[in-house]
Amino acid sequence: MFLPKSASGLLKGALAVAFLGAGSLTAQAETTINAVMNAPLRALDPAISTAYILRNYGYMIYDTLLARDEAGKVQPQMASWTVSDDGKTYTFTLRDGLKWHDGTPVTAADCVASIARWDQVDKTGQVMASLMETMQAVDEKTFTLTFKEPTGIALLALSKPSGIPPFMMQKKVAETPVSTPITSTIGSGPFKFDASAYQPGVKAVFLKNEDYVPRSEPSSGMAGGKVVKVDKVVWTTMPDPMTAMNAMMSGEIDFIEQAPHDLLPLVEGNPDFKLQTFAKQGSQNLVRLNWTQPPFDNLKYREAALEALGQQSMLSAQVGNGKDASTTCAAVFGCSGPYATDYKADDIIKPHPEKSKELLKEAGYDGSPIMLMQATDLASLAPQGPVIAQQLRDGGFKVDVVAMDWASVVARRSSKAPVAEGGWNIFSTTNVLPDVGDPVGFIGTAAGGDSAWFGWPNVPKIEELRAAFARASDTETQVKIAKEIDQLAIDNVVMIPMGEFANINVVSSKLSGMPEAEAPVFWNVTKSE
């Protein structure tokens, strides 16, 4: 086995021909993209999970009615639309040539059933459903959504690019209750799922859908023509990022969705690879406080925590000193979108330990420890805990850090009990920017008490504003409302923004044309030999 490189290459070639025969020569003509995605694909229902890998899977095999282009503008995808003069009724018409992967045509009834399943589980969908009076198929290609009052929510919701996007499914599949994960892999999207090659947690294979009719417009963001230029895309799970990087450098794979920042120097400057960063695929760090338990049921303590924390240290711990892959940002809805604001930027971005101590003194802090949950098994979250703990200590808090795996964090954070009985005081996490930039759907600013996300902040005015945002039909009003929500979220410390960082793709220089979209998608991508 231990041969000189040239001899080994010859031997490999000879053996490959001997073992694989002529069939392999045909197979070699296929263009395959080998990709390592952010997580293993283990489930197949994109409507019941907000896991990003399922969103990415959904974009491979399903299609959406509407889509947002690179500039964020809503564009027709499967359907075009018209709005009635009173602004209450949206009529959608499916374009020609849409077929499911089993060859049957896509109908309006399929779309109505798909929306009806999706709007039960997605936050934005739920808001849309609450404003809707009727949804019905008019004929094979047309359906309508009629609302109780004029609203712009339909376009906002049906073009939602992340979280749980509204993917269209066959009616018989979409009628599955949301409590039962679907197992069908029939979509109408640009790729077909190769069920026979699927190994949950190991490998997923997507084949070019030869029957897919792309739109004629050029690809832009999630919108435009989804032209597939390769035969096959293989997602391989690699649990060890170092292995993925080695495989990349050996030419065994072509794409790593999220490369750890500390491994990037291995490929930086190498012309065989590109480091690709799409602003829309970045993430926001956030710290969440438990409003139902002392001390953070008291606004003074929450303000003290906000003053104690600063963003740069955490970002440096995540992406390394001197890297330009991160940015401080005080806006709860992110700094790259239309709702960016610098409200209380200095308080949020920089640590102010002395202010924190003053606030704790005013509140009569007795030195009782607060419990911080630290997830240690995820590369982006593991560095957060120690930084948060130290900053809070500098600000006068006594902190107990409890290290655990992410599964234990998500189990424990659902408890409203006191810490001694399995509850918690603080945890931190990240959300991708397309989710963060959606004032209706973003969980970080929802403040409906028991119905809010973990931490259960209760600020009724924020809920009123979120509903008003959903009803607003012009951008100017939406921006104004979003900024009001931002101020209330910061004043009440509903969440503490902890800066933004880029998720960096490592891409073989053989690949080109990947759309700058909210999720990594493989249409429009070419692979040269």
Add this chain to the structure above:
Amino acid sequence: MLSFIIKRILSAIPVLFMVAILVFLVLRLAPGDPAVMIAGPNATPDQLQQLRESMGLTRPLLEQLIIWLTNMAHGDMGTSLISGKPATELIMDRFGPTLALSLSTVVLAIVVAIPLGVVAAWQRGKVLDRLVMGLSVLGFSVPVFIIGYVLILVFARILGWFPVQGYQPLSNGFVPFAQRLVLPSVALSFPYIALIARIVRTNVIEVMNEDYIRTARAKGLKESAVLMGHALGNAAVPIITIIGVSIAMLIGGVVVTESVFNIPGLGRLVLESVLARDYTVIQAVILLFSAIYVVINLVVDLLYGVFDPRIRY
């Protein structure tokens, strides 16, 4: 002999039963929730509750245990809570890579370690002995993943002789199958070579002082024949024991190697299932591991009789 085998197999049933109950209870008492893992970080409490109900996780614990044990008794290991695929199918998919990796590692470890141990015993106290023992300390001390990374760097990245990662079943051809097993097997075999070589050395040295060795030498046998024909055979029982223990350790210890070399085996399945709280799969795999341990112990006991005719069952 047959009655011994039957007795041992029957005695394994209560062991496996106890393991099953223990695993079931430990998993249910550990923090974590498969519904949360499926639904993702932004799921609402209502969504989670619906998922838990559909998975049967809201039923009383005793009822869940009885359902699972009944299904197990009928050969149904359950369905993965995460992927919806039968646990048996997932295990069968992952069994081949782990078996191939474990077997190649064991064979490599035995083929390398036994001669090394015998040579070290023969050259006791001399340079060769010290070298072998020094290397065995290194084999124990350096973590497998470090060895793996070094092998990848040298033999895959620099020399380009082997692929960095992955697994190909034997049905895809022997060359791709073997190419992808060489580096992981070498990496994984290091600690086992160290362990077995030390045990071989110690036991060969011990029997070298026995009267029958002196007799063999007095007969004029060559030293190599004395070592291989008399010393090694008589030192076999503890060596077989340690090889058996090594195989048992190996089956549970392939996780790191499978991760470093991206081999989709059982070790990774267990790790993924634990992180996702996929109860049914964890239970099924741990039961399988327990059954394998029982079989290995039985085989080791039977081999005692082969190498030492005084041992009879």
